[in-house]
Amino acid sequence: MHRNIKLLAMPVLLAALLSATAMGAGIKKDLKIAFLPKQINNPYEVIADNGGLEAIKEMGGVGKVVGPSDAGASSQVSYINTLITQKQNAIVIAANDANAVVPYLKKAQAQGIKVVTFDSDTAPEGRALFINQADSESIGRGQIQLLSKLIGGEGEFAVLSATPNATNQNTWIKWMEEELKKPEYAKIKLVKVAYGNDDDQKSFVETQGLLQAYPNLKAIVAPTTVGISAAARYISTSPKKGTFVVTGLGTPNQMRAFVKNGTVKAFQLWDPGALGYLAAYAAANLASGNITGKEGETFEAGKLGKRTVGKSGEVILGPPTTFDASNIDNFNF
């Protein structure tokens, strides 16, 4: 039986290769793939969804984005139920709650609908694949490596995080501290982790407070898009502009002005558009039967090339991109 499938698959593969389009190998035509973001109109998710729609268009599928206007635990569930009723081929979801959606995603999977998570995962039984932006370790360590470069390997710095309970940020900070233990960072000292609660005003005030409390502070690392732009805005009007280092995770559009006026030298982020793009290819490959989500399987992801499924169904987009004056104008998100 297995061999038969392979035999059957051969001509399909050949045809795909011969057709020499941008299409991935053996992806079925007219697949119905729905993106279900945490919340529609969340700017980050909009970029990711658009990346996904672009990929679906490339593959000749039918893509759409549906989702709730609030990020409550249950608000995605009625959309999942609707997508099941509509007999979609695949659902690509950024889950608001790791558990609340699982019973309903299981129901979808039981009816042959392939489920891929991105940005925010569910419990593993809810999906076949999780498309992760970058592993937490490389984000955390990468932030310290960039910081060290920017402050010349020594000095005091503070972290301006989101909320004290934010899972993402806390994991990244943990890896930052881990990286700092290396001997080459012996002269770099983390003096304080402040919380701006992902609120622009609060982050602004916290930045002010950090500069007052620590006169020798050389840098702020804000691993949150809200925090980094608030910190940069504060520094851009202070006498320390140009000498004080602000870095972290931010989007190019948000940080462009600060890079151009010299407040910020460099910062990092992954490309959310590419994340959605990869998730769409993963979903299409699952729905075409090319992969099942087992560790070690590989698939073609259009312009992103060949990707491998890692442990517990995770596919990693790759290390974050560093943006600075030389490349920022190549990105629009």
Added chain:
Amino acid sequence: MATTQKLNLRFSWEAMLCVVLVMSLGLGRGLSAEFLGTANVSNLLADFTEIALMALPMTLIIVAAEIDLSVASVMGMSSALMGVLWHMGLSMPLVVVLVLAAGILAGLFNGLVIVRLGLPSLAITIGTLAMFRGFSYLLLGDQAIADFPASWTTFGISTVGDSFLPQPFILVIIAAVGFTVLLQSTAFGRSLYAIGSNQTAAHFSGIDVARTKIKLFVMSGFMSALAGIIYTLRFSSARGDNGEGFELSVVAAVLFGGVSIFGGKGSLVGVLLSLLIIGVLKNALTLYDVSSEVLTIVTGLLLLSSVLVPNMAERLRAARIKRVMAAKAVAAR
């Protein structure tokens, strides 16, 4: 004379709701062939379980010219408390009893403050809306508790046999029958209309207004706690932010059901029809990929129409009476 007029108006509103319901069902069937499928009807009903449970006591409260805006916060607090108690190692039946008891206490608190201090329930329950929500964050923070026993969470997502009837919806049916009997055919129910029409008159006709109001808020607290339990089981997720914003959906359903915000008027049949209409419209439009913003606008328009239409009818009649009176006055002179 006045009573027959009131009855006529109410009857016509409910008749209109029946027509709207039939139209909504027709619309749903027209937009999607899957609309009347077993699975979809089941999702449709399940989606408004919690709103319905809370709308029942809310109807009684608004008939008595009061309001309880803290319902969704009591629901969230119950969900959080359920998670905490379960993690303390208590057995599920005990957890349920304790959570319901806490809901009763929350309602008792509302009722006592309103009655003893003689303050408007609108102001007090806005206060407790914030306070109970605060408690739920205090209990769980940003955490989510999801490891409830499968035997209980299965109840949350199963239907009765192979039918379309979700198991939790049985509670809605039982409660709906109970509250309808209570409001429409008991002395207690009639006393609510009396209080809502004229509290002072009700007091002098021997109704214990204070006691009645406390009972209403206790019922509301109990039903909100029940809604919190059901919600937690349906999504196997206890979180502090569960049900955030539901109070507006509950009040909207009650008002659209023809219950006057000034008290004294309305019936549970109208509210049940209103719940069904909102559920059907939401489901049908979602199935047709109408975005969630548009859905919010539709709900808003329904609510507006429920306040505007009877009000305008009333004004027209008042204006006519005034004209007649004026004409008589002129004639008399």
